Amino acid sequence: VSAALLPSLRDASSSAARRFHLDAPSWYHEPETPELLPVIADAVWDDRLLRARYRRGGGREQEGTEVARELAPYGLVLKAGVWYLCARAGEDFRVYRIDRFTAVEPAEARFDRDETFDLPGFWEERAAGFARSLLRTEVTVRVSGRGARMLAYTGDRAAAAGALAKAPEPGPDGLRTLTLPVESLDVAYGQLLALGPELEVLAPESLRIRFADAAERLREMYR
Structure with a gap:
């Protein structure tokens, strides 16, 4: 982190807050220092325009x-050990992975x-939008009260909250049926299996079969 902070500004809290953000939930990842980070950081602190070459990513045809x-470099973000630059390009604010600058x-x-x-x-806002873009399919599940509380810790927190908000009230058995957006059925299998007996998969049938098979193997294991 010190590579991104000028010595004279490391204790200037208001200036630092405008130019550096640590996405705390992923603090435990060991960060790498991209070769160009110090130069970019200097420009961020100095409000100095940058001429840059950038290698595109993101799965597009131009990747x-x-x-x-x-670019007008506004701020640096460190998340999961990866450095990002938030910058204005023309009239738009965008996010760039610093290790993709060549x-x-x-x-x-300088810029104002x-x-x-x-x-x-x-x-x-950008991180939430990116997370939503990954949720490309849906599963229907029945959860207990405890399972509903656990959903936020096994997958996308916003998706879980949205699904619970739209779900009917629990029935007499205390269970709720909801439709949950997920990244893929494979990802859903890994995430939702952690809820054990607090969650039942209703659809799609292919995922329900996988859960039934996992339950049978667990039953045999603990005989």
């Missing part, structure tokens, strides 16, 4: 191609920072 950008050059010119820009808020 791996390089693009040239002039070249950066600070410009002579938009003082209304909220780095933690911007990052939270």
Whole structure:
């Protein structure tokens, strides 16, 4: 982290809060220091424009191609050991993985920072949007009260909260039926199996069969 902080600003809390954000839930990952991080960090602290070359990612057809950008670097984010730059490109604010920059050059010119820009808020919104984009299928489950509380800790917290908010009230048996957005059936299997008897998969049938098989193997194991 010290690679991203200028010595004279490490104790300047208000300035640091506008320019650096630690996504705390993943603090335990060992961060790497990309080669270009110090140069980018200097530009962030100095409100200096950057001329950069960036290798695209994200699974698009252009993945791996390089693009040239002039960026106004607003802030740095460290999440799960990976460094990101939040920057303005033209009129839009975007997020860039710092290890995908292949070249950066600070410009002579500085930029006027938009003082209304909220780095933690911007990052939270983008991260939530990215997480939602991964949820491409749905499963129908029946959960106990304890299972409902556990859902937030086994998968996407916002997706679990949304599914519970839309679900009918529990029946006389205390169980609730809900439709849960998930990344894939394989991911759902790994996440929801952790709830054990607090959750029953109703659909799709293929996932229900996998859970039934897992339950049978557990029964045999503990005989």
